[in-house]
Amino acid sequence: MQQNANAASPASTNAWSAAYSPSDHDRLILDWRAGRLAADTVLARLRHWQAVTTDVAVRSRIASDRISVAWQVGQPNEAVVAAQDVGVAALTAYALGPLAAAARAARNLPLQGQAVQRRIALEPQAFDARVQEALWLIDSGSHDAAQRAVDALNARATNTSERVAVLELRAVSQFGDGLFQAGLVGALLFNPDRAATPWAIAGSFAALFLPYSLLGPFVGALLDRWDRRQVLIVANFARLLLMIGVGALLATAASDRPILFGALIVNGFTRFVSSGLSAALPHVVPTQQVVSMNSVATAVGAVSAFLGANVMLLPRWLLGAGDTSAAVVIWLAALPVALALWLSVRFHRHLLGPDDSVRAVHGSVTYAVVTGWVYGLRSVINVPTVTATLTGLAAHRMVFGINTLMVLVLVRHGGGEHVAGFAVTVVFVAAAGLGSFLANLVMPAAVRRWGRYATANGALAIAAVVQLCGAGLQIPVLIVCSLVLGTAGQVVKLCADSAMQLDVDDALRGHVFAVQDSLFWMAFIIAITASAAVIPADGKSSALMASGAVIYLVGLALHATLGKRSRTSGTV
Numbered sequence: 001m002q003q004n005a006n007a008a009s010p011a012s013t014n015a016w017s018a019a020y021s022p023s024d025h026d027r028l029i030l031d032w033r034a035g036r037l038a039a040d041t042v043l044a045r046l047r048h049w050q051a052v053t054t055d056v057a058v059r060s061r062i063a064s065d066r067i068s069v070a071w072q073v074g075q076p077n078e079a080v081v082a083a084q085d086v087g088v089a090a091l092t093a094y095a096l097g098p099l100a101a102a103a104r105a106a107r108n109l110p111l112q113g114q115a116v117q118r119r120i121a122l123e124p125q126a127f128d129a130r131v132q133e134a135l136w137l138i139d140s141g142s143h144d145a146a147q148r149a150v151d152a153l154n155a156r157a158t159n160t161s162e163r164v165a166v167l168e169l170r171a172v173s174q175f176g177d178g179l180f181q182a183g184l185v186g187a188l189l190f191n192p193d194r195a196a197t198p199w200a201i202a203g204s205f206a207a208l209f210l211p212y213s214l215l216g217p218f219v220g221a222l223l224d225r226w227d228r229r230q231v232l233i234v235a236n237f238a239r240l241l242l243m244i245g246v247g248a249l250l251a252t253a254a255s256d257r258p259i260l261f262g263a264l265i266v267n268g269f270t271r272f273v274s275s276g277l278s279a280a281l282p283h284v285v286p287t288q289q290v291v292s293m294n295s296v297a298t299a300v301g302a303v304s305a306f307l308g309a310n311v312m313l314l315p316r317w318l319l320g321a322g323d324t325s326a327a328v329v330i331w332l333a334a335l336p337v338a339l340a341l342w343l344s345v346r347f348h349r350h351l352l353g354p355d356d357s358v359r360a361v362h363g364s365v366t367y368a369v370v371t372g373w374v375y376g377l378r379s380v381i382n383v384p385t386v387t388a389t390l391t392g393l394a395a396h397r398m399v400f401g402i403n404t405l406m407v408l409v410l411v412r413h414g415g416g417e418h419v420a421g422f423a424v425t426v427v428f429v430a431a432a433g434l435g436s437f438l439a440n441l442v443m444p445a446a447v448r449r450w451g452r453y454a455t456a457n458g459a460l461a462i463a464a465v466v467q468l469c470g471a472g473l474q475i476p477v478l479i480v481c482s483l484v485l486g487t488a489g490q491v492v493k494l495c496a497d498s499a500m501q502l503d504v505d506d507a508l509r510g511h512v513f514a515v516q517d518s519l520f521w522m523a524f525i526i527a528i529t530a531s532a533a534v535i536p537a538d539g540k541s542s543a544l545m546a547s548g549a550v551i552y553l554v555g556l557a558l559h560a561t562l563g564k565r566s567r568t569s570g571t572v
Contacts, residue, residue, distance in 0.1 A: 020049050020058060029065060030378060039073040050085060059086050064095035071098035076105035088114040093122045100132045104139065112136050123350045162284040162351065163293065166277065167300050169232070169343045173273050174301040176336035178308030180243060183333060184263055185425070186316060187250055187326030189408065198409055198539075202525075202532035204260060205404075209267065209521040219272055219514045228276045228352040232344035235272035240337045242266045247330035250323045273340070275513045280352035282501050282509075292444045294497050298490070299440030306433040308336070310426065354509070376511035383512075385452070385503050388563030389496035390516060392460050394523040395555020396489040399467060399548040401527030403485070407478065409539030424475070431479050435486025442487075443494045453563045456495040460559060463488035464552035471542040527551075 028045055031037045046066040053059050063086045070078035079102035083091065088111070091099065096119035103112035116136045119129045130149065137146035188204055223231060246262040277297075285293040312329040319325035380386050411424045446455045463485055470481040496516060504512050535541055 020053050020062075025049070025061070025065075032069065039069060039075075042069055043073075043075070043078060046082075050082065056090065060090040060092060063090070064092045067091070067095040067102065068098050071102045076102035079103075080106050080108055080111060083111065083115070088118050091118070093119065096122070097128060097132065100136070104135065109136075109139060113140065124348075126350065165343065165346065166281065166284055167297060169340055170277050170297055170301045171304040172336050172343060173236070173270075173277075173340040175304040175308035176243075176333045176340060177270055178305030179311055179336070180263075180266065180308075180330060180333040181305075182309035182312045183326055183329030184259075186312060186329065187259070187323065188256060198405060198532040198535050198537075201405060201408055202529045204256070205401075205528055206525050209525055219268075219275060219517075223272070223276050223279055223514065224354050224509065224511055227350055228280050228354065229344065229347045229349060231272055231276050232347075232352075233341065235269040235276070236337060236341035236344055239266050239269040239273075240334055240341060242269070243330055243334040243337060247327045247334070250330060251327035253323050271514075271517050275517055276352070278497060278501070278513050279354075279509045283351065283353045294501060295440040295444050295494055298494060298497070299437055302433055302436045302440070302490075306430065308333070309429060313426070376515040379504060379512050380515055383499070383503050384562060385499040386496070386512060388559045388561075389452070389456055389492065389499050390519055391562060392456050392492045392555045392559040393489075393496045393516070394519050395460065395551050395558075396463065396485075396492055397520055397523035398527035398551050399463070399485070400489065401524040402531045402544060402548050402551075403482070404524075405528045405531045405535060406473075406539050406541070406544065407482075409535060409537075410473065410475070427479060428482050431482040432486035435483040435488075436490040438483075439487045439490030439494065443491050446491070447495070447498070452495045452498060456492050456563070457556060457560055459488040459491040459495075460552055460556040464549045464556065467549040467552055468546060471545045473540055473542060473545065 028037070028042060032039070032042045043066060046062050046069070050059055050062045050066065053062065063082045066082040067079040070076070070082065079099055083095075083099050083103075088096075088099070096115050100112055100115035100119065103109075103115055113136055116129070116132050119126070120133060123129050130152065134146055134149035137143075137149055189201060242262055242265055246259060246266065249259050249262060281294060281297060311332065315328045315332065316325050319328060380390060407425065407428050443455070446458075450458070466481050466484045466488070470478050500509060500512050500516065531544060535544060
């Protein structure tokens with residue numbers, strides 16, 4: 001490992017004669033992306049490898065990266081030479097866009113046409129591919145065809161159908177997710193046939209979310225490698241079948257363990273869907289509209305999840321609070337998931353990315369999955385805006401874990417475990433959901449007025465004060481606190497999403513979103529487990545509530561310090 005790391009450094013030019021390896025190639029590209037290597041060093045290494053390697057697939061990969069790097073640093077002739085050495089047909093898709101641009105800059109019209117036509121054959125729905133086609137037609141003197149291409153681009157630019165389709169899919173998917181999660185909560189925590197102590201509650205949440213938290217970056221590796229449309233199709237189909245199975249387990253009065261295991265896998269596939277949709281958003285929305293559209297998409301998802309969660313109240317009221325009612329709720333959740341599957345099929349291939357503009361992960365799918373943690377974490381660390389907002393988000397999720405356990409224990413101790421208790425819990429969820437919705441309304445305006453950095457700082461400061469106000473543990477006050485904390489937490493979440501969508505390259509965006517998901521749930525589970533160890537039987541602990549304010553202040557300090565590094569760059 002140390003030898004390979006040295007081979008990727010600028011000082012180790014004597015290692016250039018070493019045999020090519022995919023890991024050395026990956027490390028070279030990652031060092032380039034992180035700014036640790038100069039472009040000339042990277043290009044020299046790639047030229048050397050391309051000259052000494054005879055394997056056709058390897059040469060294609062090397063030439064593709066050589067073209068991408070050369071175009072980024074303004075060396076179009078270098079890109080042209082690399083392409084001519086292996087042929088356009090041998091190049092991977094991510095190199096074709098840079099090659100078309102480089103060939104145009106080098107006034108090589110035949111090569112420009114080959115690159116454009118090859119890319120359109122592989123990605124017929126890619127908007128920028130059609131832009132390059134129009135430019136090539138103009139350059140070649142085909143004015144009538146160029147005009148038709150420009151007219152088609154103008155029509156597509158004003159067409160909102162793709163954005164609407166993404167919103168429809170998010171709404172339907174999260175409606176089903178909200179219904180499924182509410183059904184599980186009712187089945188396991190507010191069921192006369194099942195008991196739930198603080199440790200049991202913490203254990204249930206851990207069983208549901210901790211394993212996925214550890215596997216999340218591997219999901220990101222696949223989202224950055226596979227057509228995200230195909231990922232959405234497979235994930236929705238899998239969770240449809242699994243939801244039916246979980247409902248069957250409840251109907252047959254199975255123990256908690258197989259139900260939790262089934263729910264664990266369902267949630268894993270749900271994260272494929274949620275992370276995939278977040279990573280795909282910049283592909284259907286102009287860059288200047290990403291922040292606003294992200295707020296809209298999040299608001300639509302939150303409202304849908306809330307509505308889905310409340311639908312479960314009807315069968316619970318009609319059929320009681322037992323396993324039969326819970327099974328019916330889970331089967332009902334399968335219906336919107338089936339609709340989400342159909343909506344996923346409607347997207348064109350490659351429309352949702354990844355575009356592979358600067359692919360950093362090569363080799364087999366297994367290799368990409370195994371290295372998912374590494375690339376995801378490196379990408380987070382290398383982008384200060386993402387690092388900062390994720391620390392603030394982690395603080396919020398830890399406090400949310402503390403508050404979730406306290407509310408559940410307080411409500412159950414109040415004597416309404418099955419009906420009234422669940423109703424009070426729904427009120428808390430509704431308050432937090434309303435807060436999240438309000439955040440989606442105010443966040444775009446706040447960012448335009450103060451920027452992402454100051455907006456997130458303000459949200460964390462307000463959250464700390466509000467958390468302290470709830471230390472009296474009065475239910476009405478806690479409900480109001482839940483609303484305000486839902487707003488503040490969602491503002492921080494939207495700032496984090498925007499940082500990842502705007503400041504991270506598409507080739508690694510899925511990795512980073514999966515890391516966020518892992519951090520999201522790991523912080524939650526760590527906090528709820530630690531709280532279970534100290535919370536009294538009746539849930540009344542002002543000190544535990546106040547500790548949440550301290551966590552918010554720590555998150556604020558970290559965000560303010562880490563985010564300040566990017567403040568002057570205009571990216572925050």
